[in-house]
Amino acid sequence: xxxxxxxxxxxxxxxxxxxxxxxxxxxxxxxxxxxxxxxxxxxxxxxxxxxxxxxxxxxxxxxxxxxxxxxxxxxxxxxxxxxxxxxxxxxxxxxxxxxxxxxxxxxxxxxxxxxxxxxxxxxxxxxxxxxxxxxxxxxxxxxxxxxxxxxxxxxxxxxxxxxxxxxxxxxxxxxxxxxxxxxxxxxxxxxxxxxxxxxxxxxxxxxxxxxxxxxxxxxxxxxxxxxxxxxxxxxxxxxxxxxxxxxxxxxxxxxxxxxxxxxxxxxxxxxxxxxxxxxxxxxxxxxxxxxxxxxxxxxxxxxxxxxxxxxxxxxxxxxxxxxxxxxxxxxxxxxxxxxxxxxxxx
Amino acid sequence: xxxxxxxxxxxxxxxxxxxxxxxxxxxxxxxxxxxxxxxxxxxxxxxxxxxxxxxxxxxxxxxxxxxxxxxxxxxxxxxxxxxxxxxxxxxxxxxxxxxxxxxxxxxxxxxxxxxxxxxxxxxxxxxxxxxxxxxxxxxxxxxxxxxxxxxxxxxxxxxxxxxxxxxxxxxxxxxxxxxxxxxxxxxxxxxxxxxxxxxxxxxxxxxxxxxxxxxxxxxxxxxxxxxxxxxxxxxxxxxxxxxxxxxxxxxxxxxxxxxxxxxxxxxxxxxxxxxxxxxxxxxxxxxxxxxxxxxxxxxxxxxxxxxxx
Numbered sequence: 001x002x003x004x005x006x007x008x009x010x011x012x013x014x015x016x017x018x019x020x021x022x023x024x025x026x027x028x029x030x031x032x033x034x035x036x037x038x039x040x041x042x043x044x045x046x047x048x049x050x051x052x053x054x055x056x057x058x059x060x061x062x063x064x065x066x067x068x069x070x071x072x073x074x075x076x077x078x079x080x081x082x083x084x085x086x087x088x089x090x091x092x093x094x095x096x097x098x099x100x101x102x103x104x105x106x107x108x109x110x111x112x113x114x115x116x117x118x119x120x121x122x123x124x125x126x127x128x129x130x131x132x133x134x135x136x137x138x139x140x141x142x143x144x145x146x147x148x149x150x151x152x153x154x155x156x157x158x159x160x161x162x163x164x165x166x167x168x169x170x171x172x173x174x175x176x177x178x179x180x181x182x183x184x185x186x187x188x189x190x191x192x193x194x195x196x197x198x199x200x201x202x203x204x205x206x207x208x209x210x211x212x213x214x215x216x217x218x219x220x221x222x223x224x225x226x227x228x229x230x231x232x233x234x235x236x237x238x239x240x241x242x243x244x245x246x247x248x249x250x251x252x253x254x255x256x257x258x259x260x261x262x263x264x265x266x267x268x269x270x271x272x273x274x275x276x277x278x279x280x281x282x283x284x285x286x287x288x289x290x291x292x293x294x295x296x297x298x299x300x301x302x303x304x305x306x307x308x309x310x311x312x313x314x315x316x317x318x319x320x321x322x323x324x325x326x327x328x329x330x331x332x333x334x335x336x337x338x339x340x341x342x343x344x345x346x
Numbered sequence: 347x348x349x350x351x352x353x354x355x356x357x358x359x360x361x362x363x364x365x366x367x368x369x370x371x372x373x374x375x376x377x378x379x380x381x382x383x384x385x386x387x388x389x390x391x392x393x394x395x396x397x398x399x400x401x402x403x404x405x406x407x408x409x410x411x412x413x414x415x416x417x418x419x420x421x422x423x424x425x426x427x428x429x430x431x432x433x434x435x436x437x438x439x440x441x442x443x444x445x446x447x448x449x450x451x452x453x454x455x456x457x458x459x460x461x462x463x464x465x466x467x468x469x470x471x472x473x474x475x476x477x478x479x480x481x482x483x484x485x486x487x488x489x490x491x492x493x494x495x496x497x498x499x500x501x502x503x504x505x506x507x508x509x510x511x512x513x514x515x516x517x518x519x520x521x522x523x524x525x526x527x528x529x530x531x532x533x534x535x536x537x538x539x540x541x542x543x544x545x546x547x548x549x550x551x552x553x554x555x556x557x558x559x560x561x562x563x564x565x566x567x568x569x570x571x572x573x574x575x576x577x578x579x580x581x582x583x584x585x586x587x588x589x590x591x592x593x594x595x596x597x598x599x600x601x602x603x604x605x606x607x608x609x610x611x612x613x614x615x616x617x618x619x620x621x622x623x624x625x626x627x628x629x630x631x632x633x634x635x636x637x638x639x640x641x642x643x644x645x646x647x648x649x650x651x652x653x654x655x
Binding site: 063064207208209211212215234235236237238241242274275278279280281282293294296297 | 395396517518519520547548549550551552553555574575576577578580581604614615616617618619620
């Protein structure tokens with residue numbers, strides 16, 4: 001199961017049933033030809049596979065443009081895959097019609113980075129949280145008045161869950177702080193009792209103290225309701241701290257995946273190592289090495305031949321690194337730690 | 347070095363928004379009695395959450411405040427001169443050459459209709475570094491050469507080509523480098539960097555931090571480094587000032603503040619770093635409660651303490 005050097009208690013998670021699975025997912029965007037510009041293809045995600053068990057938190061980390069948001073949206077079927085499959089709860093949902101997806105939408109929710117922008121600024125907080133209840137008719141009663149009363153009850157309950165005062169339910173998003181907006185969107189996502197929530201940089205636009213409180217809240221909600229998270233962030237430290245398993249993306253590909261602890265201590269892909277060393281640290285003993293990653297990530301328009309990381313990789317050799325992209329392979333037979341590198345680090 | 351007189355001495359600075367401008371009838375003090383020294387050839391970190399008044403403190407120094415905001419009390423001594431008392435014409439000669447600023451958001455601070463080369467040339471021309479302008483062509487060539495040098499200093503590869511590009515054609519990391527080049531174009535003695543790495547990915551952030559530290563060391567420049575990120579400030583700053591709701595809550599040598607925070611607010615910031623273990627000394631571990639106070643709102647006492655004249 002886990003590598004021999006990380007004797008983790010793995011069994012309960014290993015036994016947890018699989019909830020969501022992406023198989024060899026790829027997404028190519030075709031940018032329309034306009035004026036003098038030629039038609040261009042962006043390979044946003046290439047052959048990415050991911051599995052998420054019930055109640056598990058999986059982290060997805062990478063630089064901006066690495067395809068992590070697109071992969072999250074592929075799993076939610078908000079974006080149609082160019083290749084690959086999406087499985088939810090043992091069923092393949094890749095080709096589900098929107099009509100058939102609708103009942104599943106209740107189970108698949110998302111939190112966006114900019115919570116204030118994700119909320120309709122003309123609705124009150126109460127209406128925002130009640131909207132999914134109405135759409136899915138979860139609070140429908142015999143009469144309209146009863147329905148409204150039930151709805152109000154449920155909204156109050158949800159606001160309590162995310163630790164917002166009930167008075168806020170008549171306010172509009174513009175009157176709230178960004179931390180409060182994020183908690184409103186958490187309440188909205190929870191309204192449908194989802195089983196899986198994609199958190200796309202949910203705390204990137206919050207202050208340090210608000211970040212901590214939002215993370216604590218997300219953790220407490222998971223313990224109570226048992227849903228799974230896909231936690232997307234550019235912040236490797238945050239992701240390692242929160243997740244049981246982590247996938248590292250680079251230029252649209254998963255380059256390394258494994259248990260958070262394994263990656264923290266035994267990352268084998270040079271890119272993951274570089275990310276770890278690039279994190280600024282408060283503690284001078286853990287201060288990052290001054291050797292930082294040179295250069296910038298490749299342009300998505302001009303795919304690199306060979307390993308996508310080779311132009312920045314200190315270990316790259318002309319052959320095979322510049323010729324062929326390395327496959328994602330387990331470091332030990334049957335292990336959960338996978339790395340896509342021709343010459344992984346020890 | 348630390349014994350030398352500080353290059354900038356801020357004392358009891360109060361910057362206030364006009365009454366009736368988003369601050370209620372009394373006007374609100376966005377910067378409220380702030381004092382600190384910037385060491386010569388050192389880096390002062392100004393740490394605070396959004397709305398804590400850190401950017402307004404910097405803008406007060408250069409008198410580039412948004413409409414409706416005024417510095418109403420205190421002194422800002424740069425090299426013995428009180429900038430707050432200086433007429434606008436004299437202050438203009440301090441901006442750029444004496445004190446330069448790198449703004450937070452390159453997409454707003456850079457002109458989108460001028461090439462990188464043109465913008466650098468404008469900064470050089472404004473600072474009078476290009477000498478006489480009798481021969482327009484030669485001055486133009488001089489600007490080109492200097493601009494190229496500047497881009498090389500900030501480690502932009504392929505500087506010649508970048509000169510002819512517009513900001514939108516650059517990556518986020520490259521835009522930051524152009525901003526830094528503009529900031530150091532006039533060889534300032536004090537550089538104010540407002541969130542220079544916010545929004546960058548970790549590897550690029552590390553590159554930019556290294557670059558800034560190197561520039562300070564090479565030029566003997568001083569720097570005020572404004573950020574909300576404790577980890578970033580820990581990497582670069584010698585001295586640290588922690589702001590909350592417009593007031594200094596803690597100040598001192600960076601190492602000391604980070605190792606033994608005396609104020610519960612600083613401690614709570616440290617605690618909010620995932621995986622960070624603070625040594626069990628100093629301030630009590632206080633769970634932060636309530637919304638972070640924004641710019642004096644809710645602090646009646648401070649806001650009503652003497653309205654602006």
